[in-house]
Amino acid sequence: MNIGIYPGSFDPITYGHLDIIQRSSKLFDRLIVAVLSNPQKKPLFTVEERIEMIRDSVNDIPNVEIDSFSGLLVDFAKLKKARVIVKGLRAVSDFEYELQMALMNKKLDERIETIFIMTNSKYSYLSSSVVKEVSSLGGCVATVVPPLVEKRLKQKFKIN
Ligand code: PNS
Numbered sequence: 001m002n003i004g005i006y007p008g009s010f011d012p013i014t015y016g017h018l019d020i021i022q023r024s025s026k027l028f029d030r031l032i033v034a035v036l037s038n039p040q041k042k043p044l045f046t047v048e049e050r051i052e053m054i055r056d057s058v059n060d061i062p063n064v065e066i067d068s069f070s071g072l073l074v075d076f077a078k079l080k081k082a083r084v085i086v087k088g089l090r091a092v093s094d095f096e097y098e099l100q101m102a103l104m105n106k107k108l109d110e111r112i113e114t115i116f117i118m119t120n121s122k123y124s125y126l127s128s129s130v131v132k133e134v135s136s137l138g139g140c141v142a143t144v145v146p147p148l149v150e151k152r153l154k155q156k157f158k159i160n
Helices: 015-025 047-058 073-079 092-108 128-136 147-156
Strands: 003-008 030-036 064-069 084-089 113-118
Touching: 003 015, 003 073, 015 030, 015 047, 015 084, 015 113, 030 047, 047 064, 047 147, 064 073, 073 092, 084 092, 092 113, 128 147
Parallel strands: 003 030, 003 084, 030 064, 084 113
Antiparallel strands: none
């Protein structure tokens, strides 16, 4: 079985992430969306909340599973018998960091490949951080995140 892993913080999931999930799910028998559990990053949403929002957004894609991990991504990939890590690339500015991670992961486990999918140009400016900032200041994010995410952001920031 051909298993792919799409890792990230997903704090929260955006339409940019969803686009990568939809497209990469077609490349694998199973795609595991792997949510990083890393309290040091001080995420806005708990892992459980992030998983709930992803689940609600991908429930129409049968071969997508959601899981969480801590520690090294390559160890989690090995545990899940996945040989491919999927990452989205938005702009040249993402490249240097992604190259560094891909090469380090390759050094840690040479059997694992990282593949990059170019983000849909509609979402090339989008990030979870931007979404959180706009929402926290009362801006509308309805066109860039799924409906449940918009609702949960409003709840977090106590916006009507
Ligand atoms: O959405 P993000 O925050 O850009 O995702 C980053 C992520 C989760 C892919 C990255 O931080 C990661 O893989 N963390 C796990 C720890 C690890 O394996 N580090 C070594 C990578 S070189």
